[in-house]
Amino acid sequence: MLVRALANAGGEVRFAELQRRAPGISRKMLAQTLRELEYDGLVARRVEPTIPPAVHYSLTELGRTLIAPLDALREWAETHMVTVDEHRKRISAPLV
Amino acid sequence: MLVRALANAGGEVRFAELQRRAPGISRKMLAQTLRELEYDGLVARRVEPTIPPAVHYSLTELGRTLIAPLDALREWAETHMVTVDEHRKRISAPLV
DNA sequence: CAGCATCCCCGATGATACTG
DNA sequence: CAGTATCATCGGGGATGCTG
Numbered sequence: 433m434l435v436r437a438l439a440n441a442g443g444e445v446r447f448a449e450l451q452r453r454a455p456g457i458s459r460k461m462l463a464q465t466l467r468e469l470e471y472d473g474l475v476a477r478r479v480e481p482t483i484p485p486a487v488h489y490s491l492t493e494l495g496r497t498l499i500a501p502l503d504a505l506r507e508w509a510e511t512h513m514v515t516v517d518e519h520r521k522r523i524s525a526p527l528v
Numbered sequence: 529m530l531v532r533a534l535a536n537a538g539g540e541v542r543f544a545e546l547q548r549r550a551p552g553i554s555r556k557m558l559a560q561t562l563r564e565l566e567y568d569g570l571v572a573r574r575v576e577p578t579i580p581p582a583v584h585y586s587l588t589e590l591g592r593t594l595i596a597p598l599d600a601l602r603e604w605a606e607t608h609m610v611t612v613d614e615h616r617k618r619i620s621a622p623l624v
Numbered sequence: 625c626a627g628c629a630t631c632c633c634c635g636a637t638g639a640t641a642c643t644g
Numbered sequence: 645c646a647g648t649a650t651c652a653t654c655g656g657g658g659a660t661g662c663t664g
Contacts, residue, residue: 628662637652641651642650
């Protein structure tokens with residue numbers, strides 16, 4: 433997730449760099465999500481008025497409070513995905 | 529969320545009861561989601577072969593391990609939603 | 625570089641009706 | 645009671661192209 437990508441970066445990250453850190457996300461969704469997160473006050477956006485412009489994103493203090501609960505979830509997923517997969521196979525009734 | 533509704537219930541809950549505990553969710557989505565959760569091994573389903581049938585749902589042990597991280601997130605939301613709302617108003621550029 | 629603007633499509637979900 | 649089947653919609657998101 434974006435918040436994790438921004439957290440990993442530590443400080444500010446530029447748009448393109450963020451895209452590399454969030455593999456699979458399209459430019460459109462990246463831009464859109466960043467706008468939402470900025471709107472919510474979770475992400476700060478800083479524009480350097482050069483040509484071409486350089487835009488830097490970072491987590492706000494509020495955004496950083498989200499890291500822990502989010503990581504808890506991610507860790508749950510990592511720890512239990514194997515178990516879940518095994519259970520799915522055991523059922524062997526491929527749902528849908 | 530369903531997991532929370534099941535957690536609240538403590539033990540087994542029947543379909544209709546679950547629907548009451550998860551307001552806003554349609555019968556279709558409830559049934560579908562329950563099947564997925566069962567498939568993943570997070571939810572156990574027990575059918576009493578009476579007429580009409582009585583189906584009982586409950587969290588498995590695996591399902592219960594998900595409660596904590598999920599609640600952490602929910603609590604984050606409850607604690608910070610006010611802040612987020614305030615920030616949105618301060619921006620006053622109604623996004624979209 | 626960092627986005628918008630468009631067009632387009634498919635899948636997720638709701639509404640409704642039927643059943644063992 | 646506890647679903648399933650069918651139909652219709654609607655909007656999220658991808659692809660592409662343009663621009664300050």
